[in-house]
Amino acid sequence: MAYLLVLVFFLAALTHSTPKEYSQQGEGAILDSLKQQVGLLTNETKNYSPQVQPPGTNRRIPQSIIIGVRKGGTRALLEMLDIHPEIVVATTEVHFFDWDENYAKGLEWYKNLMPFSYENQITVEKTPGYFTSSLSPERIHEMNSSIKLLLILRDPTERVISDYTQVYYNRLENHKPVQVIEEIVIRNGALNTKYKAIQRSLYDVHMENWLKYFSLDQIHIVDGDTLITDPLPELQKVEKFLNLRPRIMSSNFYFNQTKGFYCIRSDGRERCLHESKGRPHPMVNSTVLEQLQAYFKDHNQNFYRMVNRSFDWH
Numbered sequence: 001m002a003y004l005l006v007l008v009f010f011l012a013a014l015t016h017s018t019p020k021e022y023s024q025q026g027e028g029a030i031l032d033s034l035k036q037q038v039g040l041l042t043n044e045t046k047n048y049s050p051q052v053q054p055p056g057t058n059r060r061i062p063q064s065i066i067i068g069v070r071k072g073g074t075r076a077l078l079e080m081l082d083i084h085p086e087i088v089v090a091t092t093e094v095h096f097f098d099w100d101e102n103y104a105k106g107l108e109w110y111k112n113l114m115p116f117s118y119e120n121q122i123t124v125e126k127t128p129g130y131f132t133s134s135l136s137p138e139r140i141h142e143m144n145s146s147i148k149l150l151l152i153l154r155d156p157t158e159r160v161i162s163d164y165t166q167v168y169y170n171r172l173e174n175h176k177p178v179q180v181i182e183e184i185v186i187r188n189g190a191l192n193t194k195y196k197a198i199q200r201s202l203y204d205v206h207m208e209n210w211l212k213y214f215s216l217d218q219i220h221i222v223d224g225d226t227l228i229t230d231p232l233p234e235l236q237k238v239e240k241f242l243n244l245r246p247r248i249m250s251s252n253f254y255f256n257q258t259k260g261f262y263c264i265r266s267d268g269r270e271r272c273l274h275e276s277k278g279r280p281h282p283m284v285n286s287t288v289l290e291q292l293q294a295y296f297k298d299h300n301q302n303f304y305r306m307v308n309r310s311f312d313w314h
């Protein structure tokens with residue numbers, strides 16, 4: 001259980017989503033609030049100056065997108081991939097394919113939100129909402145039918161709790177009433193399967209949409225639980241998937257005993273979590289946990305068949 005708590009702390013802090021008003025702010029402000037939000041202590045030498053275009057660079061539409069899942073560890077994955085010299089990442093969640101008002105602005109608008117890159121570099125964007133959005137697969141396919149997609153998943157029950165926890169703290173901060181998780185998850189004695197956090201954990205349902213447009217070998221699934229306990233092997237699989245030379249090393253990570261998870265070290269930057277972002281995860285009634293696990297069981301089996309791979313989810 002302690003292990004689970006640590007995991008949730010880490011993911012809660014690293015996968016905080018970016019509100020859309022950021023698109024209206026300057027990029028410096030975006031970066032600052034992002035860092036605060038994400039809770040990363042960034043002591044960087046890497047020079048972020050998005051207004052200045054280094055010679056030989058351009059903004060390019062992404063060749064790879066982290067499509068989700070919300071609370072799966074998308075921020076951690078993006079930050080870790082950013083270690084690779086041939087990867088450049090968009091720091092904000094763009095919400096281009098899942099929000100109609102953004103999609104209507106067109107591909108040029110989207111491209112202008114991407115970082116400058118050299119020709120040999122791969123641009124990566126992440127918006128966790130894409131995975132569960134029914135329009136995103138077709139729209140991404142229309143942009144680039146041979147794009148490479150990254151999907152990071154965790155145990156669906158843990159994901160629900162983490163999803164709930166994020167909303168819980170947002171509501172607390174905004175002085176809105178909160179409910180304990182059991183009251184939301186259980187309605188009239190039965191599992192409230194309409195609850196959005198439960199819906200988002202039906203990986204097979206969402207995956208079906210993606211497989212209508214993309215072949216399985218275009219979608220690489222990162223095991224979000226493994227990424228946190230042992231990041232390197234998962235990242236090496238991503239390098240292989242993206243046809244990149246192996247450049248991410250074990251020396252890019254150091255385990256912080258106090259925190260109980262890995263921090264990133266690259267380009268003289270060290271990135272860990274901010275203390276205040278360690279959000280305690282509620283204790284969930286074990287009967288309710290079992291009900292969730294029972295509900296996801298068939299969906300998980302179906303998902304394993306779809307992707308020809310199994311995970312050790314409950």
Ligand SMILES: *[C@@H]1O[C@H](CO)[C@@H](O)[C@H](O)[C@H]1NC(C)=O
Pocket residue numbers: 043
């Ligand atoms: C960044 O690191 C340097 C040396 O490692 C240190 O002197 C400095 O105080 C750090 N800055 C911040 C903001 O943590």
Ligand SMILES: *[C@@H]1O[C@H](CO)[C@@H](O)[C@H](O)[C@H]1NC(C)=O
Pocket residue numbers: 061062063064144145146147148
């Ligand atoms: C589409 O994605 C593939 C795979 O990442 C990439 O090789 C190709 O350059 C992309 N095409 C465009 C137009 O971005």
Ligand SMILES: *[C@@H]1O[C@H](CO)[C@@H](O)[C@H](O)[C@H]1NC(C)=O
Pocket residue numbers: 256257258259263272275
């Ligand atoms: C490890 O985490 C602790 C507690 O958050 C912090 O005080 C310490 O500076 C960290 N150490 C390193 C080497 O990052």
Ligand SMILES: *[C@@H]1O[C@H](CO)[C@@H](O)[C@H](O)[C@H]1NC(C)=O
Pocket residue numbers: 285286287288
């Ligand atoms: C969990 O909830 C069930 C009813 O849903 C209740 O019977 C049980 O006592 C609760 N367990 C604990 C440990 O609170």
Ligand SMILES: *[C@@H]1O[C@H](CO)[C@@H](O)[C@H](O)[C@H]1NC(C)=O
Pocket residue numbers: 308
């Ligand atoms: C499923 O995976 C196994 C091994 O992981 C592989 O040998 C087999 O070809 C895969 N089947 C399909 C349909 O992709």
